[in-house]
Amino acid sequence: MSLTMNEINLTYPDGDLSTTALDDVSLDVRPGELLAVTGPSGSGKSSLLAVAAGLLRPTTGSVSVGDTDIARLPRSAATRLRLERIGVVFQQPNLIGSLTATEQLQVTQHMRGRPPRKTRDTAVQLLTAVGLAGKQHRRPHRLSGGERQRVNIARALMSRPKVLLVDEPTAALDHVSGTNVVELLADVTGRYEVATVLVTHDTEYLDRVDRHVSIRDGKLTGGDAGANPATSG
Numbered sequence: 001m002s003l004t005m006n007e008i009n010l011t012y013p014d015g016d017l018s019t020t021a022l023d024d025v026s027l028d029v030r031p032g033e034l035l036a037v038t039g040p041s042g043s044g045k046s047s048l049l050a051v052a053a054g055l056l057r058p059t060t061g062s063v064s065v066g067d068t069d070i071a072r073l074p075r076s077a078a079t080r081l082r083l084e085r086i087g088v089v090f091q092q093p094n095l096i097g098s099l100t101a102t103e104q105l106q107v108t109q110h111m112r113g114r115p116p117r118k119t120r121d122t123a124v125q126l127l128t129a130v131g132l133a134g135k136q137h138r139r140p141h142r143l144s145g146g147e148r149q150r151v152n153i154a155r156a157l158m159s160r161p162k163v164l165l166v167d168e169p170t171a172a173l174d175h176v177s178g179t180n181v182v183e184l185l186a187d188v189t190g191r192y193e194v195a196t197v198l199v200t201h202d203t204e205y206l207d208r209v210d211r212h213v214s215i216r217d218g219k220l221t222g223g224d225a226g227a228n229p230a231t232s233g
């Protein structure tokens with residue numbers, strides 16, 4: 001399933017005025033494609049991810065996962081779609097200190113009613129896929145920053161999402177760990193056929209992604225940004 005954003009505008013109320021955070025943004029990300037969105041501070045990167053995740057409703061425009069326009073769904077249905085189809089990787093892994101790597105992956109599923117014995121095999125497989133075979137019993141304080149980010153990515157894949165949204169995953173990492181994390185994202189994007197959007201202010205990893213667009217003052221440029229998603233690629 002593709003992620004398609006069509007003619008998105010987002011304005012935040014700002015006293016008597018308003019701030020335009022996204023200005024006529026159109027984007028199409030195909031299954032198995034890793035797209036990087038780069039831009040300076042305040043350019044609209046977080047707003048773009050929040051709209052793509054259905055966390056913020058655009059002022060105008062549509063956001064579709066497959067054929068479903070998440071921006072038009074009632075809130076509860078949008079939340080359900082997000083939980084089932086969209087994985088979000090935040091900059092800070094926010095792991096729980098007392099849980100092992102495997103348990104970090106199981107906890108959300110457990111809260112949704114799936115007992116740990118039913119999710120254990122999937123969790124271990126995903127940890128192996130992200131290069132943490134043999135470290136699944138470790139708690140966060142015994143993992144490096146890059147390894148914690150790997151757990152974060154594996155956790156986002158637990159619900160087998162169709163779309164993966166990743167916010168500044170390399171911000172706290174050195175160059176080698178950052179490169180490894182972006183290469184891992186490219187690998188899991190292809191392996192699990194997800195449509196992945198990587199938002200970053202870092203331009204040093206762009207040779208590892210399939211496509212790159214820039215954002216500035218809420219407008220996209222580069223790649224096929226701004227093209228009609230119905231006709232692009």
Ligand SMILES: Nc1ncnc2c1ncn2[C@@H]1O[C@H](COP(=O)(O)OP(=O)(O)OP(=O)(O)O)[C@@H](O)[C@H]1O
Nearest residue numbers: 012013014019021040041042043044045046047048
């Ligand atoms: N809640 C809000 N209310 C009003 N304006 C906002 C709000 N959130 C963001 N903005 C404004 O919208 C624009 C885009 O902000 P956004 O956070 O999306 O940028 P960003 O590229 O993610 O920045 P950074 O890299 O610093 O996180 C900025 O001008 C910002 O000041």
